[in-house]
Amino acid sequence: MPKAPYKVPTASTPAWKKDTRKNQKLTWYVNADWWNKSFGKDMVTKQIKKDLNVDIKFVTGDDTKLNTYFASGSMPDLITIFDPNSKVARTANQWAYSLQDLSKAYDPAFMKYAAKDTLNWYKLSDGKTYGYPSYSNTAADYKSGDIAPRDAFVIRKDVLAAIGDQDFTTPEGFVKGMQAIKEKFPKLIPFGFNDFSGANSSLENVVQDMLGVPITKAGKFYDRDLDPDYLKWLEAFREVHADGNISDDSFTDDSNAFNEKINAGKYATMMLGSDVNHGTNLQTWMSKDKNKAYEAIEGISSTEGRERTLSQAGISGFTITYVSNKTKNPSKATQVLEYLLSDRGQMLTNYGIKGETYTQDANGEVKWTAKAAKVQSEDASAWQNQYRIGEFFLMSHDKWKALNKDSYVQAVWQMQKWGQKYLTPQFDIENIAPDPGTQESRAYSAIQTNWSTTMVSLIRAKDKAEFDSVLNKYKQFQKDNNIDQINKTRNEKIKENQKKLGEN
Numbered sequence: 001m002p003k004a005p006y007k008v009p010t011a012s013t014p015a016w017k018k019d020t021r022k023n024q025k026l027t028w029y030v031n032a033d034w035w036n037k038s039f040g041k042d043m044v045t046k047q048i049k050k051d052l053n054v055d056i057k058f059v060t061g062d063d064t065k066l067n068t069y070f071a072s073g074s075m076p077d078l079i080t081i082f083d084p085n086s087k088v089a090r091t092a093n094q095w096a097y098s099l100q101d102l103s104k105a106y107d108p109a110f111m112k113y114a115a116k117d118t119l120n121w122y123k124l125s126d127g128k129t130y131g132y133p134s135y136s137n138t139a140a141d142y143k144s145g146d147i148a149p150r151d152a153f154v155i156r157k158d159v160l161a162a163i164g165d166q167d168f169t170t171p172e173g174f175v176k177g178m179q180a181i182k183e184k185f186p187k188l189i190p191f192g193f194n195d196f197s198g199a200n201s202s203l204e205n206v207v208q209d210m211l212g213v214p215i216t217k218a219g220k221f222y223d224r225d226l227d228p229d230y231l232k233w234l235e236a237f238r239e240v241h242a243d244g245n246i247s248d249d250s251f252t253d254d255s256n257a258f259n260e261k262i263n264a265g266k267y268a269t270m271m272l273g274s275d276v277n278h279g280t281n282l283q284t285w286m287s288k289d290k291n292k293a294y295e296a297i298e299g300i301s302s303t304e305g306r307e308r309t310l311s312q313a314g315i316s317g318f319t320i321t322y323v324s325n326k327t328k329n330p331s332k333a334t335q336v337l338e339y340l341l342s343d344r345g346q347m348l349t350n351y352g353i354k355g356e357t358y359t360q361d362a363n364g365e366v367k368w369t370a371k372a373a374k375v376q377s378e379d380a381s382a383w384q385n386q387y388r389i390g391e392f393f394l395m396s397h398d399k400w401k402a403l404n405k406d407s408y409v410q411a412v413w414q415m416q417k418w419g420q421k422y423l424t425p426q427f428d429i430e431n432i433a434p435d436p437g438t439q440e441s442r443a444y445s446a447i448q449t450n451w452s453t454t455m456v457s458l459i460r461a462k463d464k465a466e467f468d469s470v471l472n473k474y475k476q477f478q479k480d481n482n483i484d485q486i487n488k489t490r491n492e493k494i495k496e497n498q499k500k501l502g503e504n
Contacts, residue, residue: 092130133317149419152296168299171236192267202273212306282411340395
């Protein structure tokens with residue numbers, strides 16, 4: 001590792017304030033074609049460029065391009081990926097510098113801002129950490145009240161007022177409640193849920209969280225899909241579908257179709273996952289008539305008396321960024337990570353420039369300036385391209401958004417407040433799938449695909465007998481695809497996770 005080209009400061013002073021070098025350049029690869037490659041033209045990155053005396057060239061691509069880098073041996077200075085379970089992440093000690101070594105050699109302030117739990121989570125077998133994630137929430141973050149839940153069972157206010165006293169917390173009451181909605185609002189879809197593109201909608205893990213289905217039992221993997229409480233609710237959804245109160249279109253709609261229906265208030269109720277991701281559409285509907293806005297209520301609850309365990313982004317986070325050991329400027333690359341992770345960097349990337357786009361009171365509460373609020377609400381293109389606030393997120397974290405209530409649209413405020421008390425970490429089961437490329441991984445993928453179709457078939461079954469038959473076929477499919485060996489791997493990884501978290 002090259003010697004620092006400046007006197008390394010203490011942890012109390014960031015190295016970028018001591019580094020007098022001008023016109024430094026870095027190349028940063030992001031493994032996503034959709035990433036905005038512009039740098040130094042908008043408010044946020046222009047300030048980064050000025051503070052750090054650095055010009056960053058962003059390069060984007062997919063796994064093929066990433067593999068080409070490794071094959072050629074010609075590496076960018078910084079590399080951002082998205083899969084903590086990939087071979088790239090698991091072998092980072094072969095191609096990246098450890099964050100501990102970088103911090104000690106160039107910028108001790110990095111360790112001041114890096115979360116200890118997050119560093120421990122990403123440690124490899126040599127005891128060092130090579131990548132740092134964005135949106136990594138620790139147990140302390142969950143307890144702080146600074147991060148908001150993302151899921152809720154919601155209903156239109158006017159629908160709730162019109163249908164009288166209905167109990168949506170029990171399977172029986174849920175079925176009757178949907179019937180009551182159909183009678184009063186025949187043009188609405190009584191029950192909607194997230195589209196099935198890319199996952200099992202909000203009818204799987206989101207419902208399971210609403211029911212408080214355990215993620216482990218006795219420290220070992222628990223198959224939540226086969227939990228008796230959850231299966232009771234799938235049977236209830238089957239009855240709702242049989243009554244004509246779930247549209248068959250809901251199983252084939254893509255995300256655009258789902259959002260269009262939210263935009264137009266077509267659903268009377270929804271099992272809504274990731275409400276913030278649908279915030280624009282919820283807000284559009286709310287703006288038409290606040291008395292018809294969606295709100296969270298106590299629905300879909302455990303038949304066994306379990307408390308809800310709502311989730312958020314976990315400790316693994318979203319993106320993971322590394323400093324390549326081929327970089328010729330590891331000191332500046334380290335400064336970039338420290339700067340973005342620091343209070344200054346977080347405030348800049350989330351809120352822009354103090355006095356120009358935001359103000360902050362003595363209690364730390366942030367508010368947009370009148371000018372910024374006007375641009376945000378009236379000119380989305382300028383907000384993205386001229387300001388870039390909230391979009392340059394490669395080291396961002398949820399807790400900073402809590403400083404400004406307007407970080408989220410008003411339409412989700414009540415939903416977030418409703419679910420706050422139910423937030424529960426699920427770190428133990430993060431990244432426990434079999435390693436990619438293994439026979440177990442292929443079997444695991446087959447089981448996941450089979451479950452996606454099975455769940456839809458369960459809800460669309462004509463009666464309880466067909467429901468049971470479909471379920472038994474899935475259980476046999478699991479056995480035929482070596483589920484016991486897959487669970488053994490899961491258990492080993494859960495044990496590793498618990499060790500990282502200091503649970504054993």
